[in-house]
Amino acid sequence: KQEVTQIPAALSVPEGENLVLNCSFTDSAIYNLQWFRQDPGKGLTSLLLIQSSQREQTSGRLNASLDKSSGRSTLYIAASQPGDSATYLCAVPYNNNDMRFGAGTRLTVKP
């Protein structure tokens, strides 16, 4: 059974800091992994989708890495800004009939 875990649950950093969010999954036979951002009370915005054959995927200040063998993905945010404050979730498709999400990391970037 696929379990997805995100650590830490919450993170507070000063503006300008580089930071790393972690996502772990128990079944390494994944097809891909997606990182999403969710603002309070809003829908999810897809940030990056990293295929199982890829090691990294980049979009602007965001970089996602994937290590299937160890069951881990990280989301690196460079030069954080107050506008990056949100909850970040990772998700993996499972068994062709489900999408398993982590519980998310709530990020606060202080000006």
Add this chain to the structure above:
Amino acid sequence: DTEVTQTPKHLVMGMTNKKSLKCEQHMGHRAMYWYKQKAKKPPELMFVYSYEKLSINESVPSRFSPECPNSSLLNLHLHALQPEDSALYLCASSRRGGGGGLTDTQYFGPGTRLTVL
């Protein structure tokens, strides 16, 4: 048009009411999804429509009834809900349908905040 829209934004209903949630996308996506998200929890998949046909029903109670009138529109009909059904209901779509839909980038709507009294 690269967005998924959902109406209404907020809905309050009693346990004997019948109401519907609506979702629309005009991106030509072949799969559409309903998720339920309780406060401070991750989304949980409820229904998947692929090529306008219900392909996955994650054992959701029958008081939730999905409908896909056409490839752009997805409804969720609600009847005799319980207070524990109060949640944010999210609609999403993906370009591919069939088995590849859930492995494709998911585009989410803003959600409908449902409160059941």
